[in-house]
Amino acid sequence: MKTINLLENLKFGEKDPRAEPLHADREGRAILFTLKPGQTIREHNAPSSPFFVVIVKGTGIFTDGSGAEHTCGPNAMLIFDAGENHAVTAVDELVFVGVLHGSPLAQK
Numbered sequence: 001m002k003t004i005n006l007l008e009n010l011k012f013g014e015k016d017p018r019a020e021p022l023h024a025d026r027e028g029r030a031i032l033f034t035l036k037p038g039q040t041i042r043e044h045n046a047p048s049s050p051f052f053v054v055i056v057k058g059t060g061i062f063t064d065g066s067g068a069e070h071t072c073g074p075n076a077m078l079i080f081d082a083g084e085n086h087a088v089t090a091v092d093e094l095v096f097v098g099v100l101h102g103s104p105l106a107q108k
Helices: none
Strands: 018-025 028-035 040-044 051-057 060-063 069-072 077-080 086-090 094-101
Touching: 028 040
Parallel strands: none
Antiparallel strands: 018 028, 028 094, 040 086, 051 077, 051 094, 060 069, 060 086
16 A cells, blocks of 8 residues: 655645656556646646546636636546546645546556
């Protein structure tokens, strides 16, 4: 078993959001995202996997594949379908975990 304290030693990028891999193997990936207020992750998608988001701290405006904006905070889980475009803008300090199936470049 591996345990990770998600709020310990958080690091935020000065100009850009940070994405820190927490775990990666052939089965999937877990990534810790940290954004300062106003920082944005531009629209993109995960073509071969759903993208699961669990917000740990703060509030963000998440845009879904239809362009609708959803303001979400701690304890919310968002599920984007494989290939669904999505983006996020941090309202305040935002910390969330993103999980994807499979990791073709990861080595076991």
